[in-house]
Amino acid sequence: MKHVNRKGTYSVKTDALKKYFGKDNLIPLWVADMDFETPQCVREALEEALKGGVYGYNFIPDNYFPTIVQWLKEKQKWEVEQQWLTFIPGIVKGIGYAINFFTEEGDGIIVQPPVYPPFINVPKGNDRKLVFNPLIRVEDENGGTYRMDFDNLRKIGESGECSMLILSNPHNPGGIAWDYDTLKELAEICHKYEILVVSDEIHADMPLFGTEHIPFASVSKEAARNSITFGAPSKTFNMAGIVSSFAVVPNEELREPFYRWMRVNELSSPTIFATLGAIAAYTKGDGWRMKMLDYIEGNVVYVENFCKDSLQGLIKPVRPMSSFLIWLDCRELCKKMFGCVDQQQLVELFINRAGLALNDGAAFGQGGEGYMRLNVGCGLEVLEEAMNNLKTAIDEY
Numbered sequence: 001m002k003h004v005n006r007k008g009t010y011s012v013k014t015d016a017l018k019k020y021f022g023k024d025n026l027i028p029l030w031v032a033d034m035d036f037e038t039p040q041c042v043r044e045a046l047e048e049a050l051k052g053g054v055y056g057y058n059f060i061p062d063n064y065f066p067t068i069v070q071w072l073k074e075k076q077k078w079e080v081e082q083q084w085l086t087f088i089p090g091i092v093k094g095i096g097y098a099i100n101f102f103t104e105e106g107d108g109i110i111v112q113p114p115v116y117p118p119f120i121n122v123p124k125g126n127d128r129k130l131v132f133n134p135l136i137r138v139e140d141e142n143g144g145t146y147r148m149d150f151d152n153l154r155k156i157g158e159s160g161e162c163s164m165l166i167l168s169n170p171h172n173p174g175g176i177a178w179d180y181d182t183l184k185e186l187a188e189i190c191h192k193y194e195i196l197v198v199s200d201e202i203h204a205d206m207p208l209f210g211t212e213h214i215p216f217a218s219v220s221k222e223a224a225r226n227s228i229t230f231g232a233p234s235k236t237f238n239m240a241g242i243v244s245s246f247a248v249v250p251n252e253e254l255r256e257p258f259y260r261w262m263r264v265n266e267l268s269s270p271t272i273f274a275t276l277g278a279i280a281a282y283t284k285g286d287g288w289r290m291k292m293l294d295y296i297e298g299n300v301v302y303v304e305n306f307c308k309d310s311l312q313g314l315i316k317p318v319r320p321m322s323s324f325l326i327w328l329d330c331r332e333l334c335k336k337m338f339g340c341v342d343q344q345q346l347v348e349l350f351i352n353r354a355g356l357a358l359n360d361g362a363a364f365g366q367g368g369e370g371y372m373r374l375n376v377g378c379g380l381e382v383l384e385e386a387m388n389n390l391k392t393a394i395d396e397y
């Protein structure tokens with residue numbers, strides 16, 4: 001994989017360190033994009049569009065939606081119809097649209113922390129009532145995983161105060177690719193209590209270590225009838241700045257009014273780059289994707305081995321089943337170093353002592369304390385330097 005030095009390119013990951021961490025000279029291992037050069041096919045498609053020399057209004061190319069249909073069928077074994085799809089300019093925006101269209105101020109929205117911070121911030125910012133159904137931590141010597149708390153979810157359903165649940169599938173953080181039984185049970189409960197599921201599947205196309213992604217809407221009739229799915233090539237092909245995502249809504253009763261609202265407000269109109277980049281990625285980018293996933297697996301194994309061999313297992317990485325983000329369980333390290341799980345001191349250790357910019361676990365809500373999120377979408381040599389710096393900081397403490 002070709003790594004690109006992104007300093008000086010307005011990249012949030014490298015150039016906004018001072019703003020978010022208070023200093024510049026940190027190894028950037030936070031924002032969820034990769035340091036790998038975007039696939040050549042995508043760059044060529046964008047260059048071709050640039051060469052045109054006029055950047056006026058364009059319509060969506062005829063092969064845009066068929067390309068997505070084909071991709072979902074081939075890679076996710078999910079048969080979707082073309083009319084179920086629309087373009088959306090980014091998944092967080094899509095979540096915001098769904099919240100604004102399907103819920104009212106004060107309505108309850110369920111999220112399952114620890115979770116990607118905008119799942120908390122977007123409902124909150126829109127004056128919805130956040131209702132938490134925290135994930136249950138499942139521990140084992142290999143880093144463990146999480147499961148959903150269905151007993152609690154049923155109780156929330158009984159209360160009747162929630163009309164939407166935002167699902168991260170695969171789940172960020174942790175990279176948990178939810179299994180069929182989990183998704184089916186979730187679909188049954190949400191259908192029974194009339195809770196619309198918004199499934200964010202942005203990390204779907206980066207399965208690791210033999211995992212298979214299961215789209216939420218594909219698990220049952222209830223799931224298809226009661227869901228809005230968002231997908232994108234943006235994370236997978238390292239093109240988040242192009243802002244190219246799509247929605248899939250199988251149920252016409254949900255879809256027609258929602259898509260009409262987006263259409264009349266021109267919320268589902270792409271730039272020419274968004275569609276051309278996506279078509280190129282989905283038709284010609286698979287070789288790059290496979291190489292990238294191979295490289296990421298190597299990086300994950302490196303971090304796992306380093307934690308075991310050089311940090312005496314005091315940090316336990318939750319092995320991601322998908323994507324390039326590792327959720328580091330640092331609770332043992334905290335107890336050993338600080339006598340308790342002290343998030344402030346943990347963040348201080350990573351940022352100020354080790355010089356590493358990772359995401360603070362506390363930003364992911366309940367259950368995030370004692371954790372840090374590490375982005376391994378970078379060169380192995382960067383990761384080696386980072387892990388060695390961390391070890392030195394721990395040893396010197």
Ligand SMILES: Cc1ncc(COP(=O)(O)O)c(C=O)c1O
Nearest residue numbers: 032090091092093116172200202
């Ligand atoms: C689960 C999840 N959803 C959405 C996004 C962002 O998507 P977008 O840039 O399309 O809004 C991210 C980025 O990290 C993510 O991890």
